[in-house]
Amino acid sequence: MTLVLEQALNGVQLGVLLFLLAAGLTLVFGIMNFVNLAHGSLYMIGAYFAATFIPWSGSFIVGAVLALAAAAAVGMALEILIFRRLYHRDHMDQVLATFGLILFFNELVLMVWGPAGMSIAVPSWLAGQVTIIPGVPYSAYRLAVLLAGLAAAAFLYVLVSRTRTGMRIRAGASDRQMAEALGVDIRLLFTGIAGLGAALAALAGLLAAPLRSVHAGMGEDILVLAFVIVVIGGIGSIRGAFVAALGVGLIDTVGRAFLPRALDAIFSDSIADAVAPALSTTLIYLTMVVVLAIRPRGLFPAPGV
Amino acid sequence: MIPSSPATRWALVLLVALAAAPVLSALGDQTFYIFLLTRMMILALAAVSLNLILGYGNMPSFGHAGFLGIGAYTVAILSVRAAETQGGWLASAGLQLPLATLTAAIAAIVIGAVSLRTRGVYFIMITLAFGQMLFSLGVAMEPYGGDDGMTLPLYTTLGPADLSAGPVLYYLVWGFLVLALAGSHRLMGSPFGAVIRGAKSNESRLAALGVPVYRYRLAAFAMAGAVCGLAGALLANQGGYVSPALAAWTHSAELVVIVLLGGAGTLFGPLFGALAVIGIEEILSRYTEHWRIIFGPLLILVVLANRGGLSGLFRVRNND
Numbered sequence: 014m015t016l017v018l019e020q021a022l023n024g025v026q027l028g029v030l031l032f033l034l035a036a037g038l039t040l041v042f043g044i045m046n047f048v049n050l051a052h053g054s055l056y057m058i059g060a061y062f063a064a065t066f067i068p069w070s071g072s073f074i075v076g077a078v079l080a081l082a083a084a085a086a087v088g089m090a091l092e093i094l095i096f097r098r099l100y101h102r103d104h105m106d107q108v109l110a111t112f113g114l115i116l117f118f119n120e121l122v123l124m125v126w127g128p129a130g131m132s133i134a135v136p137s138w139l140a141g142q143v144t145i146i147p148g149v150p151y152s153a154y155r156l157a158v159l160l161a162g163l164a165a166a167a168f169l170y171v172l173v174s175r176t177r178t179g180m181r182i183r184a185g186a187s188d189r190q191m192a193e194a195l196g197v198d199i200r201l202l203f204t205g206i207a208g209l210g211a212a213l214a215a216l217a218g219l220l221a222a223p224l225r226s227v228h229a230g231m232g233e234d235i236l237v238l239a240f241v242i243v244v245i246g247g248i249g250s251i252r253g254a255f256v257a258a259l260g261v262g263l264i265d266t267v268g269r270a271f272l273p274r275a276l277d278a279i280f281s282d283s284i285a286d287a288v289a290p291a292l293s294t295t296l297i298y299l300t301m302v303v304v305l306a307i308r309p310r311g312l313f314p315a316p317g318v
Numbered sequence: 319m320i321p322s323s324p325a326t327r328w329a330l331v332l333l334v335a336l337a338a339a340p341v342l343s344a345l346g347d348q349t350f351y352i353f354l355l356t357r358m359m360i361l362a363l364a365a366v367s368l369n370l371i372l373g374y375g376n377m378p379s380f381g382h383a384g385f386l387g388i389g390a391y392t393v394a395i396l397s398v399r400a401a402e403t404q405g406g407w408l409a410s411a412g413l414q415l416p417l418a419t420l421t422a423a424i425a426a427i428v429i430g431a432v433s434l435r436t437r438g439v440y441f442i443m444i445t446l447a448f449g450q451m452l453f454s455l456g457v458a459m460e461p462y463g464g465d466d467g468m469t470l471p472l473y474t475t476l477g478p479a480d481l482s483a484g485p486v487l488y489y490l491v492w493g494f495l496v497l498a499l500a501g502s503h504r505l506m507g508s509p510f511g512a513v514i515r516g517a518k519s520n521e522s523r524l525a526a527l528g529v530p531v532y533r534y535r536l537a538a539f540a541m542a543g544a545v546c547g548l549a550g551a552l553l554a555n556q557g558g559y560v561s562p563a564l565a566a567w568t569h570s571a572e573l574v575v576i577v578l579l580g581g582a583g584t585l586f587g588p589l590f591g592a593l594a595v596i597g598i599e600e601i602l603s604r605y606t607e608h609w610r611i612i613f614g615p616l617l618i619l620v621v622l623a624n625r626g627g628l629s630g631l632f633r634v635r636n637n638d
Contacts (some may be wrong), residue, residue, distance in 0.1 A: 049438060050571070098622055104439055105378055106621050109578050112571045113617030120610040231567055237450045244443045290458040298451035302432050305444060309436050 015149050020270045021263065022145075026155050028164030028262025033217035034235060035242040035254040036169055037210025043249025044186040045100055045203055048107045051091070051114035052214055052239065053232025059084045059215020060222040060231065061122055064131035073136035080219055081212045088211020092204045100203075115233065122229045130228035133219070141232060158220045166255060173251060182206065186249070238265075241297060245304050247311030255313060261297050268296040332593070333499075336492055340485050352488055353556075358596040359491045360552050365576040365588030366498045367545035371576065373583035374506055374520035375538055380442050381429070381449025382573050385543045387456055387565025388425055389418040389550025391452035394462055394470060394560040401471035411476040411490075415551050422547020423540050425452075432540035434532060449570050456562030467561020481555035491552055495589075498545055503585055505541075514538050518583075579620065587621050 038052050062083045067076030099107050135154045142150040144280050162257070173179040184192040185202050193199050218232075225231070246253025273289035280288070304312065336359065340352055353608070364386060373378040393414050400408035407413060429448045435476045436444055457465050473480040505511050513534045516524050524531050554560045563569065580591025598616070602609035 044438070049444070095618060095622075099633075102621075102624070104442065105574070106374075106624070107579060108378075108380075108442065108571075109575060110618045110621040112575065112623070113614040115568070115571075115614070116610040117614030120608050120614065124608050124611065233566075237446060237567055240443045241447050244440060244447070247632070248439060290460070291455055294454035294458050295451045298447050298454075301444070301447055305436060305440075306432060311440075318334070 026159040028259035032277035033213045034239040037213040039243045039254045041210050048104050050111040053236030054118035055211045055214040056218035057232040059218035060227045063219035064133050084215030085208040085212040087203050092207035101260040116274050118243035119229045121255045133222040135223045167179035241301050247313040250313040253313030265297050269293045332356045356488050358592050359495050362592035363495050364546050364549040367542040367586045368573050369577050370542045375514045378442050379445040380570050381445040383569035384449040384452035384565045385546035386550035388422045389547035390554035390560040392418040392421050393554040397470050397472045409472045409475050411474045414474045419544045419548045423544035426540045426543020430536045434535050449567050453562050453565040545624035562574040570610045
């Protein structure tokens with residue numbers, strides 16, 4: 014029972030991280046109609062910035078804030094220099110250009126920080142374990158990641174659906190020309206959204222860094238998961254991304270932890286041993302296939318995409 | 319008939335030059351270039367297959383390298399069996415190459431059947447996920463090296479020779495590439511190709527005419543997967559090595575880059591694209607090991623300049 018609860022929490026924690034990544038992706042796609050393969054690079058850049066700024070400033074929080082600001086600046090610079098020239102172009106052109114960015118950033122990171130990779134230590138005040146329910150200890154850092162991710166999700170929800178800026182964002186998404194005619198500075202708005210998406214990706218990167226390693230190419234593995242989430246949730250839908258991210262996080266974590274045992278119980282050892290690793294790693298893709306077979310436009314298809 | 323345009327003439331010159339390359343290089347020791355050109359032609363073969371769906375049919379698959387992986391692992395699995403059981407026939411090209419092609423074709427039918435229900439960005443992302451699924455399968459295959467992949471215990475045998483990188487593999491690859499180009503030309507000139515190209519410009523009109531577009535697309539997807547599986551089997555021999563990285567989505571993206579750089583939907587675009595990508599990689603990597611820091615921005619500049627690929631360079635002059 015303890016194990017089940019722990020794995021479920023791990024699943025939610027992974028889901029929350031994936032949501033941070035998927036939210037930026039779905040925001041940029043839903044509003045700017047732009048496919049950004051380099052979103053994973055911003056995740057990586059965030060982790061590298063944090064691995065540099067945290068030891069430099071001596072504080073996890075200060076370093077993290079600096080890293081987020083720097084990543085947001087990178088995201089906005091990319092929007093101004095490259096993205097905005099491609100909004101009216103074919104998706105394949107966007108894909109090709111942002112793939113060029115991936116090559117660039119991976120190599121840049123190797124040149125600046127070296128091939129060995131980096132690590133970020135868990136801050137000392139989050140190093141221990143906390144007792145959630147009596148008898149169930151859980152890593153304080155993982156719990157903090159979970160809460161930070163949920164806070165970011167809540168912030169995003171309030172920003173998009175409760176503020177004037179959010180109203181402009183939604184207006185820009187549903188009818189760009191009309192919003193422009195009514196005096197919304199769309200160019201500035203889009204640059205801001207790119208910055209916001211970059212900061213969210215960087216937040217995911219730096220929160221994940223103490224749990225995983227910081228290395229060149231770290232964005233590419235996780236980017237595909239973020240894409241799967243965006244597709245399952247419905248492209249452009251933040252709510253869909255949230256539901257899908259938690260679902261994917263849970264299915265992946267719980268599947269890896271318990272599927273081998275479940276198969277052992279049903280089939281003979283040799284079959285279970287052969288099938289379990291393959292099935293547990295492909296479980297989320299199978300989930301996506303099933304979802305798309307039933308709802309080809311995802312769980313919460315956003316209008317107009 | 320193949321239309322006579324500057325792009326066609328250059329492509330034919332290139333193919334003839336490729337046929338002569340091993341003879342010329344035998345004068346000096348240029349095995350490295352033969353190795354490189356073999357790899358270039360295999361990637362061109364994979365790109366020709368991707369061009370069928372991405373270029374002519376507007377099916378932007380981002381998991382095409384998955385079929386390379388299937389072809390390569392078919393060779394690896396059979397070679398391991400052949401080495402264990404001393405069963406020489408298991409390593410023969412007559413078994414391995416058709417089986418690699420067939421396995422990839424079956425996988426393509428399954429993947430295509432689901433993916434082709436979607437359009438546009440959804441199609442990009444779902445094929446991406448399928449490719450990554452094949453990648454994970456490779457990682458999960460612990461007996462075949464898991465994450466790290468494995469060295470082939472035996473090369474594919476062809477009569478008395480084998481397909482270790484050398485003239486035999488070189489000319490076999492050249493032959494398959496020429497066949498694939500000819501086949502691609504014939505196919506796209508046929509009524510079948512007319513449906514595939516027509517569905518790119520106006521799918522609903524074709525559907526209204528009573529053409530079962532989905533089935534045609536699925537057939538094209540299966541053919542593309544099959545040819546790419548063959549390329550994968552050849553690639554395993556060329557490197558003497560298989561690993562899940564063959565099927566990684568970044569590898570699929572490289573194939574897309576080759577097709578788009580060469581000119582999507584043009585017959586010889588994939589050939590030019592493969593030559594350009596391998597050529598640029600080779601030249602840049604002489605100056606710096608960090609050649610991607612130049613190649614990435616170069617790619618962005620090509621997109622921003624938007625000339626319709628290398629074949630487009632010919633078109634600008636010729637205006638056809």
